[in-house]
Amino acid sequence: MALKFPIFMDAQSTTPCDPRVVDAMLPYFVEKFGHPASRNHPFGWEAEGAVDAARAKIARLINARDPKEVVFTSGGTEAINLALKGVAEMYREKGNHIVTTAIEQRAGLDTCKRLERLGFEVTYVPVQPNGLVDVDDVKKALTDKTILISVMFANNEIGAIQDIAAIGKLAKEKGIIFHTDATQATGKIPVDVEKMGIDLFSCTAHLIYGPKGVGALYVRRKAPRVRLAPMIDGGGHERGMRSGTLPVPLVVGFGRAAEICEEVMPEESARLGKLRDRLQDAILGSVDEAFLNGDPERRLPHNLNISFAYVEGESVLMGLNKETALSSGSACTSSTLEPSYVIAALGASAELAHSSIRFSLHRFNTEEEVEWVAKRTIEVVRRLRDMSPLYELAKEGVDIKSIQWKAE
Numbered sequence: 415m416a417l418k419f420p421i422f423m424d425a426q427s428t429t430p431c432d433p434r435v436v437d438a439m440l441p442y443f444v445e446k447f448g449h450p451a452s453r454n455h456p457f458g459w460e461a462e463g464a465v466d467a468a469r470a471k472i473a474r475l476i477n478a479r480d481p482k483e484v485v486f487t488s489g490g491t492e493a494i495n496l497a498l499k500g501v502a503e504m505y506r507e508k509g510n511h512i513v514t515t516a517i518e519q520r521a522g523l524d525t526c527k528r529l530e531r532l533g534f535e536v537t538y539v540p541v542q543p544n545g546l547v548d549v550d551d552v553k554k555a556l557t558d559k560t561i562l563i564s565v566m567f568a569n570n571e572i573g574a575i576q577d578i579a580a581i582g583k584l585a586k587e588k589g590i591i592f593h594t595d596a597t598q599a600t601g602k603i604p605v606d607v608e609k610m611g612i613d614l615f616s617c618t619a620h621l622i623y624g625p626k627g628v629g630a631l632y633v634r635r636k637a638p639r640v641r642l643a644p645m646i647d648g649g650g651h652e653r654g655m656r657s658g659t660l661p662v663p664l665v666v667g668f669g670r671a672a673e674i675c676e677e678v679m680p681e682e683s684a685r686l687g688k689l690r691d692r693l694q695d696a697i698l699g700s701v702d703e704a705f706l707n708g709d710p711e712r713r714l715p716h717n718l719n720i721s722f723a724y725v726e727g728e729s730v731l732m733g734l735n736k737e738t739a740l741s742s743g744s745a746c747t748s749s750t751l752e753p754s755y756v757i758a759a760l761g762a763s764a765e766l767a768h769s770s771i772r773f774s775l776h777r778f779n780t781e782e783e784v785e786w787v788a789k790r791t792i793e794v795v796r797r798l799r800d801m802s803p804l805y806e807l808a809k810e811g812v813d814i815k816s817i818q819w820k821a822e
């Protein structure tokens with residue numbers, strides 16, 4: 415089949431909507447447009463039924479006991495804000511300390527920064543060079559004032575999958591609420607709020623082939639019953655935790671996307687894992703001084719993150735971007751030229767943090783696309799290095815770090 419350009423391999427920033435999801439949503443724009451809180455006529459009942467069915471599908475995907483534990487939001491960012499701020503406000507009397515990690519997505523980090531300005535104390539647990547958090551470090555960070563542990567399930571840049579079950583167990587032992595930002599893991603790898611001891615779980619539809627503008631926060635109702643202060647006041651929808659009319663078509667699409675992910679996950683993750691490995695082997699086998707970022711095993715199957723020494727990540731992207739959509743750093747930071755804080759947190763030099771490229775595959779990528787992207791990436795990196803005096807010096811055996819740079 416002829417290749418179609420540009421090729422999209424940036425599926426950890428967003429995913430295309432699955433056409434089956436769009437089909438499920440369409441009737442809810444024109445024919446079935448009711449308000450799900452209109453309790454007194456069939457338009458409302460129909461919309462409420464559709465929302466309940468979607469809620470049940472999401473609950474199933476994450477193994478929530480009760481669909482009522484799923485609270486719809488506008489996306490992952492809002493779910494994370496609600497989890498962190500909601501716990502902080504509700505449990506303030508109990509304590510003012512939060513434990514999180516240095517590699518959370520901006521929604522988590524920036525919410526914690528705001529909470530610090532409001533008088534909370536936050537410990538940012540570092541990660542090991544492979545991107546994994548040492549559970550003992552989380553344990554050591556806890557104090558008698560800790561009210562919340564928030565650790566992301568899988569990282570958006572390097573795909574590293576944390577030992578969520580071990581952290582959940584620790585949180586239970588200590589009686590501390592446990593939130594995980596699972597926006598990147600949901601629908602891609604098995605997640606289980608019951609088995610893993612998760613109390614709050616954030617996810618978003620647009621990363622699982624659903625529409626943009628809808629997400630969810632799972633809020634545990636039993637053992638323990640988690641209570642949250644709402645961020646948005648109003649009609650008391652979503653059990654009082656998130657007021658506002660639900661976007662029924664988006665909610666329906668989210669439910670359908672979750673259902674499809676559940677059906678295809680074993681086959682899809684194996685297929686994407688194989689394609690990813692091919693891409694990785696082709697690139698690392700042909701380019702010297704290219705380094706894999708993150709743990710090679712405990713990583714999302716569709717993620718590949720490589721730093722190419724002596725070239726800027728942005729230059730590689732520019733060399734490719736008419737034909738291939740990739741990302742350097744996370745989607746939210748790619749408008750700035752700051753090095754990736756995630757790669758820096760692994761202990762990499764600023765140069766290597768500047769030179770990281772993320773390839774992330776999705777449901778509709780093909781073998782031909784992977785071969786093409788591998789070939790073109792190798793060509794672009796080689797061309798950039800041919801123009802790099804630093805690379806030339808390094809090849810001549812000069813220790814770059816020993817060079818005294820001097821302005822005349």
Ligand SMILES: Cc1ncc(COP(=O)(O)O)c(C=O)c1O
Pocket residue numbers: 426427488489490491492494519521566568569570595597598618619620629745
């Ligand atoms: C790890 C992580 N958390 C949170 C978010 C924010 O989710 P949303 O875009 O739905 O607000 C993203 C988005 O890419 C993400 O990758």
